Amino acid sequence: MHSPSTPAARRRRGATAVGALAVSGALLLSPGLTAASAAPANAAQANASQANAAQADAVAAAASQLTLADTTFAVGDSITAEYATDRPTDRNWVAVYPASAETPCSGCGFAWDYAPGESGSVSIPLNDRSGDPLPAGDYRLEYLYDDGWTRVGEPVSFTIEGDVAVPDPEQSQPGDPAAPVEIDPVATDVSTDGVIHREGFSVEGAPEGWTVESETDAGDYSAWTFTTRADWTGEIDEMRGRFARPLGVLAVADAQQSGGALDTTLTSAPVSVDGLASARLTFDSHYRGAAGQSGVVSVSFDGGASSEILRLDSESVADDYDARQMNYAQDVVVEVPEDAEEAVFSWQFTADEGARYWAIDSVAVHEVLKATEARPTQAWVMSDIQGHPADFEHALGDYSEIAPEADGMLLVGDIVNSGTSGEWQEIYDVMDATADIRPRQTVAANGNHERYAPGGFDANMERFFAFAEREQPWAEYVIEGPAGDLPVIVLGQEFGSPTDVAMSDEQVAFFEERLAHWTALDKQVVVMTHFPLGDTVSASWIPGYHGHHQMNDRLTSILGNYPNAILFTGHTHYPADLGDWAVQRRTDDGHPDGFRAINTIAMHIEWDARGENTAGISEVTTRDINQGLTLDSYGDRVVVTAYDFATDEQLRQVEIANPLVAFDADVRPAPENPDPENPDPGTPEPENPEPEAPGNPGGGSGDTGDAENPAADDETAAGDLATTGADLPWGLGLAAGALVLGGLGLALRARRNA
Structure with missing residues (x-):
């Protein structure tokens, strides 16, 4: 899991480790080597320890200190420090950090060792995370509290001197992270990717043909607002920063930042669905619920009445925090009425004063991929x-x-x-x-x-x-x-x-x-x-x-x-x-x-993860x-x-x-021998589909969700994608799979190109 610079990472690597080694502190280049000693006694202790990560800049105890006999070391040396504190624990620890790391943090330090009790000494090799000597430069020794990032005492600075080893010209070296990438994107179109329409957003306002309506008086966030992730989280985070999917600008309905009740609707431009039997709407979604709040997606065809296809509210989403609905991709399949030519989608956000928010991005309308009966690799x-x-x-x-x-x-x-x-x-x-x-x-x-x-x-x-x-x-x-x-x-x-x-x-x-x-x-x-x-x-x-x-x-x-x-x-x-x-x-x-x-x-x-804000987030x-x-x-x-x-x-x-x-889309079959002089022969009755085993997709192209927790999925019967066999019990699915696979007798081949 995490890089070997903190005891917290040690818990991740080996809380119940088998065969872990016991080695001296001087060899502790990795928390995984002595996992057992770092396992938290209970969940509360783990949570408390991790919560300390947000307090790295806390005032150090006046009676706690690190002492070095020297502040200059050679490349490849070890550093020995004396410590004393009036806040002793068995899991206080001392770690080497680069001077450039302003505060202790996970993943940015090097070797470390525990410093238990009121006083003692630690000896730590001046190596990086892989055991190689640290290069010449300025560093800092941190004295930290109870497997967390709170300082017990003030850090001590030191310097490593010496020549950096000359790279062997015959050996490969780390490359250039900033090297340009000169690749033309792969070209696709609706015939292969099945995407009828894509829409992003701009801070200049709604896309062409789109509208925003609101029942709220003018003001910041008084309607669907087009903003960036940085601007949206500038005043307040509270899990907004977890929405990492947006590429640039996103659409936000935020009752919390509007300062009052909110009722606002974002409506798309018409999208062609001519000839389709079904269509699929996808969009990136970040919904944090509250009592008295709802997010509803609807569709109308050819200017007709709207039909609700997705509802997020207190009945379908856990208020305050629902893990599935954060940084999610909603994926809804809708049946297209016969002879329908265009579809218009809308996103309505309604919230009482003091409620939360909904943000969306990367809206796309797709054809629906037909089911396959092929046997997979x-x-x-x-x-x-x-x-x-x-x-x-x-x-x-x-x-x-x-x-x-x-x-x-x-x-x-x-x-x-x-x-x-x-x-x-x-x-x-x-x-x-x-x-x-x-x-x-x-x-x-x-x-x-x-x-x-x-x-x-x-x-x-x-x-x-x-x-x-x-x-x-x-x-x-x-x-x-x-x-x-x-x-x-x-x-x-x-x-x-x-x-x-x-x-x-x-x-x-x-x-x-x-x-x-x-x-x-x-x-x-x-x-x-x-x-x-x-x-x-x-x-x-x-x-x-x-x-x-x-x-x-x-x-x-x-x-x-x-x-x-x-x-x-x-x-x-x-x-x-x-x-x-x-x-x-x-x-x-x-x-x-x-x-x-x-x-x-x-x-x-x-x-x-635990915590309201990305800055200072903790992990448990x-x-x-x-x-x-x-x-x-x-x-x-x-x-x-x-x-x-x-x-x-x-x-x-x-x-x-x-x-x-080629994208095998779910389209309406063309009538046989069409004749404009004769009545429309109509749409043939669909055949009865056979039950499908898990892994045999039944169409669509998205996340089928969780059969145990339908409230966490794309809601509503019309839009629910858990129709591909994902809800079948294992036994039934495996039995169906065995029937399909049992008689094929295909010899398995494998090769590797290194």
């Missing part, structure tokens, strides 16, 4: 096992029942807890024990936990490479199955520093070339890397997540040109029921639909979990389904159409 997808071989083996057993004919297994990092040989042997033992039920091909990415064992970055990576059966962090694989080839591109940390995922220009060039190659072949491409990119999946709206990838902006810009790219990332351990479990990430200069990003959840410990452990995904590739779409292996439940499902191949 399948993969199991999982991450963050973190030294829990029993959970891993349990999950593989469940996978073998859910998708027994899967063609590949994708491990998206943090397979082990620290990277020791013993931990890897536990994974090998599980792999051997499940050889008869696993897919024949395994694809692995390295995470942060693979590099924490003593011996340095290179030694740890060698053990990962032995498991992955390759010689470098990046690679290309092809998973072959019934629906054709599924290309998988793996990216990973190549160097011990300067960030968690430092990459060479060579790795980025490889990524660009192979992504372009598969795009030219009209393929959807799976990209897997352990750390999320900023402003993609859950938790990545937190500013610190933008810095894990050295190439964060460069990679985001590359991916933004490819709407056929699907990025799988782990690391955050955030719940699958959050609104941003799966997102559509757009970029300024890329394709208007951007790329998809999906959180691979975790097989060990769930985390979530919530429970132990064992969860993962399946991926079904049909050629014209990919379906990703999230499962909980501990409770035997299906959690979420999202369908992503391939925007590079």
Whole structure:
């Protein structure tokens, strides 16, 4: 999970760690190495510890101090400090930070050790997070309180002197994060992407043909307002900053900032739906509910009466905070009346004084993708096992029942807890024990936990490479199955520093070339890397997540040109029921639909954010979990389904159409032998559809939601997308799947191109 600079991260990595090492404080380059000592005694303690993160600038206790015998050290030295305090705890700690970090924060420090009791000393190696010596420069030693970021005493500054090692010209070096991305976005149109109309917003006012009406007197936020994320959160945050989907300008209805009751409606321009049997409305949505507040989406056809297709209110959404409705993508399918030519959509926000807000962006109207009966190329997808071989083996057993004919297994990092040989042997033992039920091909990415064992970055990576059966962090694989080839591109940390995922220009060039190659072949491409990119999946709206990838902006810009790219990332351990479990990430200069990003959840410990404001946000452990995904590739779409292996439940499902191949739209059939002299023969009666098993999509191209919590999904029967088989019990779904798959007898093939 988080970078190894804080004890709070230690809890994430190993609150129930198996086989964790006990080492001296001088070797504590990673919290994952002594996880047991950092586990909170109870949830309240965890919450209290994390809450301290928002108090980093609190006044230090006058009777607490750090003392250094010297303030100048050589590259490769250790630093020894004496400490004393009148606020002793077993989890006070001392950490090395760069002088440029104004306050202690998660992910921005280096080596650390606990400083228990009223007084004592600590000795800490002056190394970065991967065990390499820190370069010459100015640094600071922080004395912090109880696994949090509150200062116990004032920090002490020191300097590291010495020559930086001269890079070996024969060795690859970290690349240039600011290198220009010169890629033309992939060209698509309605015949391949199924998008009839897209609409963004401008601060200049409503788009052409759109209208805003309000029953409220003029004033700030007295109606739907077009603003930027920065301006909207300038006066007050209160979870507004979590809306990370908007590209630039968003539309906001904000009763809290209007200062009174609010009743305002945003209405679209007419959109052609001629010839369609159904249409699909999608938009980015950030809704925080309150008593006396509602958000209603309606549609009218050809100037007729409006029909409600989505309602957000106290009956369907939890007041004050509903995890599903924050940073979400609403996805509503509506039946189009016969002979209808145009549709107009409206968003009405009604709220009493003191209520909350609703923000939207990236409105699009789509054709609806017909269901498919094809047999998919399948993969199991999982991450963050973190030294829990029993959970891993349990999950593989469940996978073998859910998708027994899967063609590949994708491990998206943090397979082990620290990277020791013993931990890897536990994974090998599980792999051997499940050889008869696993897919024949395994694809692995390295995470942060693979590099924490003593011996340095290179030694740890060698053990990962032995498991992955390759010689470098990046690679290309092809998973072959019934629906054709599924290309998988793996990216990973190549160097011990300067960030968690430092990459060479060579790795980025490889990524660009192979992504372009598969795009030219009209393929959807799976990209897997352990750390999320900023402003993609859950938790990545937190500013610190933008810095894990050295190439964060460069990679985001590359991916933004490819709407056929699907990025799988782990690391955050955030719940699958959050609104941003799966997102559509757009970029300024890329394709208007951007790329998809999906959180691979975790097989060990769930985390979530706490706090009203993005600045000073804290993160807490919530429970132990064992969860993962399946991926079904049909050629014209990919379906990703999230499962909980501990409770035997299906959690979420999202369908992503391939925007590079012909879009099989749900259109009204043309009459046979049309004759203007004879009466209209009418529309043929639809055939009775067969029940569908989970993973066999029934049309649409969005998130099918949560069968256990319909109030958290896109509401109303007309607009509910949970009609693709996602609501079927596992047993019924698996039985149906077995009937379909049982007699096909297709030989599995697998190959890898490194």
